[in-house]
Amino acid sequence: MSIRDEVRHAPGYRFSAHPYRVKLDQNEAPDDLPRDVRARALAKIEARSWNRYPSLHGHSVARALAARDGWDPDGVVVANGSNVLIQGAILAAGLGRRVATASPTFAVYGDQARVLGVPVHEVPLRTQDFGLDVAAFRAVLADGPGALFLADPAAPTGNRLADDDVGAVLDAASEHDWTAFVDEAYAPFDGRDRLDLVRGRHERVSLRTLSKAEGLAGARLGYALCSPDTARQLEKVLLPFRLSALQVAVAEAVLEAGAEARDARIRHVVRERERIRSALAELGDVHPFPSDTNFVTFRVDDPAAVHRRLLEQGILIRRQDHLPGLAGCLRVTMGRSDENDAFLQALPHALVGETVHG
Numbered sequence: 478m479s480i481r482d483e484v485r486h487a488p489g490y491r492f493s494a495h496p497y498r499v500k501l502d503q504n505e506a507p508d509d510l511p512r513d514v515r516a517r518a519l520a521k522i523e524a525r526s527w528n529r530y531p532s533l534h535g536h537s538v539a540r541a542l543a544a545r546d547g548w549d550p551d552g553v554v555v556a557n558g559s560n561v562l563i564q565g566a567i568l569a570a571g572l573g574r575r576v577a578t579a580s581p582t583f584a585v586y587g588d589q590a591r592v593l594g595v596p597v598h599e600v601p602l603r604t605q606d607f608g609l610d611v612a613a614f615r616a617v618l619a620d621g622p623g624a625l626f627l628a629d630p631a632a633p634t635g636n637r638l639a640d641d642d643v644g645a646v647l648d649a650a651s652e653h654d655w656t657a658f659v660d661e662a663y664a665p666f667d668g669r670d671r672l673d674l675v676r677g678r679h680e681r682v683s684l685r686t687l688s689k690a691e692g693l694a695g696a697r698l699g700y701a702l703c704s705p706d707t708a709r710q711l712e713k714v715l716l717p718f719r720l721s722a723l724q725v726a727v728a729e730a731v732l733e734a735g736a737e738a739r740d741a742r743i744r745h746v747v748r749e750r751e752r753i754r755s756a757l758a759e760l761g762d763v764h765p766f767p768s769d770t771n772f773v774t775f776r777v778d779d780p781a782a783v784h785r786r787l788l789e790q791g792i793l794i795r796r797q798d799h800l801p802g803l804a805g806c807l808r809v810t811m812g813r814s815d816e817n818d819a820f821l822q823a824l825p826h827a828l829v830g831e832t833v834h835g
Contacts, residue, residue, distance in 0.1 A: 481594070483591060483592055483593070483594045484592055486591075487588065487591055487592050488588075489588070490584060490585065490588055491584070491799075495788055495793050496791075497788070497791055497792070497793035498791030498792075498819075499791060499792045499793065499812065499816045499819045499820065500793050500812070500816075501792065501793060501794050501809050501810040501811075501812045501816060501817075501820060502793045502794050502795040502808075502810060503694070503795070503810060504632075504663075504689065504770070504771055504772050504810045505688070505689075505692075505694045505810060506688075506689060506690070506691070506692035506693075506694065506742055506771075507742070507745060507746065507749075507811060507812045507813045507816070508692060508742065508745075508813065509692060510692055510693075510731065510738070511734075511738050513734070514730055514731060514734045514738065515730075517730040517733070517734065518726055518727045518729075518730035518731070521726035521727075521729060521730055522722075522723055522726045522727070524726075525722040525723070525726055526722075527722065529722070530718050531718055531720055531721055531722040531725055532720075532725065533717055533718060534554075534555065534712060534717075534720075535555040535719075535720040535724075535725055535728075536550075537725060537729055538555045538698075538700075538720070538725055538728045538729065538732070539553040539554070539555050539700070540553075541728070541729065541732040541733070542555070542700055542732065545732060545736075546672075546702060548672075548702050549704075549705060551705035551708060552702060552703050552704050552705045552707070552708045553700055553701070553702060553708065554700060554701040554703070554708050554711050554712060554715070555698070555699075555700045555720060555728075556698075556699050556700065556701075556715055556719055556720070557697045557698065557699075557719050557720055557721075557724060558686075558688075558697040558698065558699050559660070559662060559684050559685065559686040559688075559699030559700075560585050560589075560699070561699065561715065561719065562684055562699050562700070562701050562711070562715075563585050563586060563589055563626070563658070563660075563684070564589045564593075565711055565714045565715045566624055566626075566656070566658050566682070566684075566711070567589050567590050567593055567595060567624055568593070568714040569624075569656070569710055569711055569713070569714045570622075570623065570624040570655075570656035571590060571593075571595045571623050571624035572593055572595060573595075574595070574621075574622055574623040574624070575595060575596045575597070575598060575620070575621075575623035575624075576590040576595050576596070576597045576598070576623055576624050576625075576626065577597075577598045577599075577600065577614070577617050577618060577623060577624075577625045577626070577655070578597070578598075578599055578600070578625070578626040578627070579599065579600055579601075579602050579609065579627065579628070579631070580599035580600060580601050580602065580801050580802070581602070581633060581634065581797075581800040581801050581802055581803055582599075582626070582628050582631065582632065582633075583626075583628050583632050583633075583660065586626040587599060590624075595623075598617045600613045600614050600617055601613070601801065601802060602631070602634065602802060604802060606636070607631060607634040607636050607766070607802075608636075608638060608639055608642055609627075609638055609639070609642040609643065609646055611642050611645045611646060611649075614646045614649060615645075615646075615649045618646070618649045618650050618652075618653050618655055619649075619653055620653075621650075621653030621654045621655045622653065622654035622655050622656075623655050623656075624655065624656050624658060625646075625650045625655045625656070625657040625658065626658050626660060627643065627646065627647075627657065627658070627659050627660065628660040628662070628663075629643060629659055629660070629661065629664075629671060630663040630664065630666070630667050630768075630769040630770050632662070632663065632770065632772075633772075633774060633795075633797050633800065633803065633806075633808055634766060634774055634803075635663075635766060635767065635768035635769065635770045635772060635773065635774050635808075636766065636767050636768065636769060637667050637669070637769040643659075643671065643674070644674065647659075647674055647681065650680070651678070651680055651681075654680075655680070656680050656681070656682065656707075657680060657681045657682070658681075658682045658684050658701075659671045659674070659675065659681065659682070659683050659684065660684045661683050661684060661685050662684070662685065662686045662688070662689055663689065663769065663770035663771065664685075665689065665690035665739070665743050666689070666690070666743060666746055666747060666750070666769060666770050666771050667769035667770070670683070671683060672702065675702060675703065677704070678704070679703075679704040679706055679707050680707075681703070682701050682702070682703040682707060682711075683701065683702040683703070684699065684700075684701055685699065685700050685701070685702065686698070686699045686700075687699065687700075687728065687731070689771055690739050690742060690743055690771075691731055691739055692738075692739075692742060693727065693728070693731060696724055696727045696728070697724065698720075698724055698727075698728050745811075745814075746771045746811045749811045749812075749814065749817050750768055750770075750771070750772075750773060750811050752817070753765075753773055753809065753811065753817055753820075753821065754767075754768065754773055756821050757773065757775050757824075760824070760825065760828065762777060762778055762828050763775050763776070763777055763824075763828070764776040764777075771810060771811050772808050772809060772810045772811065773808070773809055773811075774797060774803070774806055774807070774808045775806065775807055775808075775809070776803075776804075776805040776806050776807075777805055777807060777828065778805065779805075780796055780797075780798040780805050780806060780807050781796070781798070782827075782830070783807060783824075783827045783828060784796050784807060786826070786827035786830065787820075787823055787824065787827045790823040790826070790827070791819075792819060792820050792823045792824075794807055794808060794809045794810070794820070795807065795808040795809075795810075796808075
C-alpha cells in the first residue's frame with residue numbers, strides 16, 4: 478500500500494484516555510442539555526426520515542446561527558466540527574502555499590497542514606505573557622500568500638490576545654494576501670469577539686464551535702462566519718451532506734431554545750474559573766495563568782507526578798508540559814462545582830506526594 482510520506486511521518490493527534498471519577502481534561506461543558514431541550518431534540522430526530530439525505534449544507538442551522546450572531550446567512554458555513562472547517566481552510570487557502578500560526582496553539586492547525594504537505598510556520602508566543610510577537614509574525618507573513626490561524630482567546634494558554642497585536646497581525650496578513658482564520662472557540666467565556674475585524678473583509682474568517690458554551694461536544698458541530706463569497710469558496714472544499722439529519726435536529730433544538738441555558742453555563746464557568754484561579758494562587762507551589770476561557774492552565778514543579786497522583790484519586794486533568802513554552806504546565810477544565818471542589822481538595826495532596834482515595 479502506497480501512503481504519502483507526509484501521512485506516514487505525521488504523529489497524529491495526541492490524546493490519552495484514562496479511567497476517572499471526575500473528568501476535567503477536554504474543555505467540555507460542565508453540564509448536559511436541559512431536559513426540555515434534550516426532549517425537543519429527540520422529538521426532532523424521531524420526526525426525521527432516516528432513509529433520506531439531509532440538506533446539502535445544513536441551511537436551517539446556518540440561518541439560525543446567522544439570526545443569533547447578527548450575520549448574513551449567506552456567509553455562514555456549518556460543518557461537523559470546527560476541526561473539519563480547519564481542514565477545509567487549509568485546502569482552500571493553504572494548499573500549495575503555507576500555513577502560519579502561533580506556538581503553542583491548537584495542534585490541529587499544524588497537524589492538518591503537515592498531513593496535507595503544507596509548510597507550517599509557527600511563531601512562538603512571548604514568554605512573559607503568551608502574547609503575539611508582532612514583528613516575528615510580520616516577517617513570516619511577508620512571504621505570502623497562505624492561511625493564517627489565530628486562536629483568540631488562545632489555547633492552550635487561555636489568555637485573550639491584545640487588541641492592537643491582533644489588529645496588526647491581521648493587517649499584515651491582508652497586506653500580503655493571506656486568508657486569516659480567527660478561531661473563537663472560547664470567545665463566549667471572554668464576552669468579547671473579533672467580528673468587528675472580520676465583518677466586510679473577504680480575507681478574514683471567524684471559526685466557532687457549538688462544543689463549548691452550547692454543550693454539544695458530542696454532536697460535533699462547528700461553523701464559520703465570513704463574507705458570502707468566502708463562504709462559497711469554503712463550501713467547495715468541504716464534503717457535501719456533511720451534517721447528518723441527527724446533528725441538524727440537535728442544533729435546531731438548541732438554537733430554538735434560546736440563550737438561557739447557554740448564558741447560565743457561561744456564568745457558571747466564569748464564576749468557577751475565577752474561584753479556581755484564586756484557590757490555585759494561594760498554593761505556594763502552583764502558578765496559575767490568567768484565563769478568558771473555560772479552563773485554567775497552571776505550572777507546577779513536577780507535572781507528571783502531579784498528574785499521576787491526581788489520577789490515582791480519580792481526578793483527570795490534561796498535561797501540557799510537552800508543548801513549547803509550557804514546561805511544567807497542566808490544564809484543568811471548569812466542571813460542575815462539586816467536580817471542581819474534588820479537584821481542589823485532591824491537588825494539595827498530589828503536590829506533596831500523598832494519595833487520598835475518595
